[in-house]
Amino acid sequence: MRCIADTARAPGSDAFRSLAPSVELRGFKGKDVPTISRIVADALHEHYDPGLYPSLSQQWPEGFLVATNPSDQPIGFLLGVSQVEGEARILMFAVDRPWRNRGVGTRLMDAFFVRARARALRRATLEVRVSNATAIRFYTRYEFSVTDLLRGYYSDGENGYQMARPL
Ligand SMILES: CC(C)(COP(=O)(O)OP(=O)(O)OC[C@H]1O[C@@H](n2cnc3c(N)ncnc32)[C@H](O)[C@@H]1OP(=O)(O)O)[C@@H](O)C(=O)NCCC(=O)NCCS
Structure with a gap:
């Protein structure tokens, strides 16, 4: 099971929108x-x-x-x-x-x-495409750090990062 992410942003998503309290x-x-x-x-x-x-x-x-x-x-x-x-x-x-x-x-x-x-x-782990800057920024904000480079991890040949943090 691979966490495969899309790096494309939806139109207008760069602008921060209102919170979603509902x-x-x-x-x-x-x-x-x-x-x-x-x-x-x-x-x-x-x-x-x-x-x-x-x-x-x-x-x-x-x-x-x-x-x-x-x-x-x-x-x-x-x-x-x-x-x-x-x-x-x-x-x-x-x-x-x-x-x-x-x-x-x-x-x-x-x-x-x-x-x-x-x-x-005691520990949380995940995998992410090296190109998925949005998710990597999100995870870094959560103090995940890269623990391994997973060469050719994804089905299209892209490398992945394994990231982890203590809980
Ligand atoms: C990664 C993903 C799940 C994040 O979900 P999200 O609902 O957009 O996340 P949030 O809104 O909580 O946070 C996104 C950004 O908005 C910012 N934000 C959220 N609420 C905010 C607020 N009230 N005020 C200011 N900024 C805010 C966050 O700080 C965050 O900034 P960052 O880019 O520095 O991390 C989403 O981008 C996604 O589905 N991506 C495609 C799938 C994917 O890549 N999944 C991960 C695979 S490994």
């Missing part, structure tokens, strides 16, 4: 699959089997956070797993384009850290 965070629900699949296809350019999301959510339900609009529709999500002792791994993280730069990603990441610490996990 956004709620909750756990993953089965009905989220179509919308999350659309966000993943657009933001991460991946098309996973729809059964992957419920299957991953069963491993650590609290690690799969969904941000929703007032209609309870997903507008972003963070899918974390804990497959290595003591570690949280961020497998997928994306916010739908119209909602970016409004603090939704920050809320997802903050809530994820709370849940990872509640599980007594």
Whole structure:
């Protein structure tokens, strides 16, 4: 599973928009699959089997956070797993384009850290394309640092960074 990111910004997204106070965070629900699949296809350019999301959510339900609009529709999500002792791994993280730069990603990441610490996990890891400056800046703000260069990590041959931070 690779965290593949789109580096292109939506038109007008460079301008900071108003905060999104109407956004709620909750756990993953089965009905989220179509919308999350659309966000993943657009933001991460991946098309996973729809059964992957419920299957991953069963491993650590609290690690799969969904941000929703007032209609309870997903507008972003963070899918974390804990497959290595003591570690949280961020497998997928994306916010739908119209909602970016409004603090939704920050809320997802903050809530994820709370849940990872509640599980007594001590370290968080992730992978990111070396070209994904937006995500790398975001993660650096969260004090993630590069721990490894993953040569040819992505299916199109692009290198990835592994990044990590203590929790
Ligand atoms: C990475 C991603 C999830 C971040 O989500 P987001 O909702 O835009 O994140 P936020 O709005 O919380 O933060 C984005 C920026 O807006 C800024 N911001 C957020 N709220 C703000 C506020 N109230 N005032 C000022 N700035 C604010 C943040 O400081 C942040 O700045 P940074 O670029 O220095 O990190 C999003 O860009 C995305 O989906 N990208 C495509 C998919 C992707 O690359 N995923 C990662 C794969 S590894």
